[in-house]
Amino acid sequence: MSSTVLDLTDVVFRRGGNELIHGVSWRIEAGEHWALLGPNGAGKSTLLGFCSAQVHPTSGTVDVLGKRLGRVELQELRRHIGHVNPRHPLQTALTVHQVVLTGITGTVELPMRWTPTDAQVRTADELIDEVGLTHRRDARWPHLSQGERGRALIARALLAQPELLLLDEPTTGLDVAAREQLLTVLDRLAHTAPEVASVLVTHHLEELPTTTTHALLLAHGQVVAAGPVAETVTTETITRTFDHPIEVDHDNGRWRARALPPARLHSA
Numbered sequence: 001m002s003s004t005v006l007d008l009t010d011v012v013f014r015r016g017g018n019e020l021i022h023g024v025s026w027r028i029e030a031g032e033h034w035a036l037l038g039p040n041g042a043g044k045s046t047l048l049g050f051c052s053a054q055v056h057p058t059s060g061t062v063d064v065l066g067k068r069l070g071r072v073e074l075q076e077l078r079r080h081i082g083h084v085n086p087r088h089p090l091q092t093a094l095t096v097h098q099v100v101l102t103g104i105t106g107t108v109e110l111p112m113r114w115t116p117t118d119a120q121v122r123t124a125d126e127l128i129d130e131v132g133l134t135h136r137r138d139a140r141w142p143h144l145s146q147g148e149r150g151r152a153l154i155a156r157a158l159l160a161q162p163e164l165l166l167l168d169e170p171t172t173g174l175d176v177a178a179r180e181q182l183l184t185v186l187d188r189l190a191h192t193a194p195e196v197a198s199v200l201v202t203h204h205l206e207e208l209p210t211t212t213t214h215a216l217l218l219a220h221g222q223v224v225a226a227g228p229v230a231e232t233v234t235t236e237t238i239t240r241t242f243d244h245p246i247e248v249d250h251d252n253g254r255w256r257a258r259a260l261p262p263a264r265l266h267s268a
């Protein structure tokens with residue numbers, strides 16, 4: 001069986017008379033951890049919409065988990081994709097444990113007349129422990145910090161045993177300690193669930209987990225560079241992607257970006 005998790009070929013996407021994605025090809029294999037980087041408006045969310053089987057391309061093909069979009073039932077496909085969205089639209093004050101359980105039903109709220117099995121309850125608790133939230137298991141959503149919510153949503157996504165995990169700016173709004181805790185959770189996942197592929201969307205190099213294996217840099221709906229992270233994320237490619245001089249450092253598995261005044265880069 002192929003281990004290709006995602007395969008985009010010559011994807012073009014038009015909306016409202018504009019071409020937003022101009023012929024993107026991208027392939028992700030099982031166990032790879034991709035960073036999707038680019039400035040505001042580059043098309044990252046649009047691209048993530050293909051990965052999560054939410055959006056069809058205008059032309060080109062998208063194969064998710066070996067299934068071609070347009071030829072499969074999307075609901076079924078989405079069951080194998082874990083989507084962590086920090087703007088989780090929860091309306092009721094569910095507990096952490098309940099929110100994690102909605103990973104099984106694929107809903108935001110708990111469906112009426114649905115009862116989890118004992119095994120599902122146990123697995124939810126194991127995942128809550130995995131993301132370091134056991135002491136907050138029964139805390140209600142409105143009482144959680146942003147960082148605790150992020151970690152709960154990762155546990156929620158993992159409960160459905162996804163083959164592809166999508167993380168849409170998961171560290172948005174986190175202070176530096178909460179960000180590091182969340183990155184530690186993601187780094188651990190690479191070891192506890194080595195076959196799961198992931199895509200993490202961010203604007204910030206500092207938010208890349210050390211276990212990131214690949215990167216795709218996107219600007220104006222086009223790929224600037226894509227491939228193994230160490231070769232792809234460089235001062236030159238990041239400068240081109242963000243259209244601004246940015247010096248990139250890589251140290252102990254972590255990345256740092258320093259924006260320079262336009263004249264400095266050339267004289268450095």
Ligand SMILES: Nc1ncnc2c1ncn2[C@@H]1O[C@H](COP(=O)(O)OP(=O)(O)OP(=O)(O)O)[C@@H](O)[C@H]1O
Pocket residue numbers: 015016018020038039040041042043044045046047
């Ligand atoms: N439904 C739509 N109709 C028309 N234009 C759209 C639509 N959705 C997004 N766009 C435009 O497409 C471009 C890409 O948007 P997208 O949200 O994918 O970028 P992004 O890289 O995720 O940006 P950000 O980092 O700001 O979230 C933007 O210029 C946006 O204004």
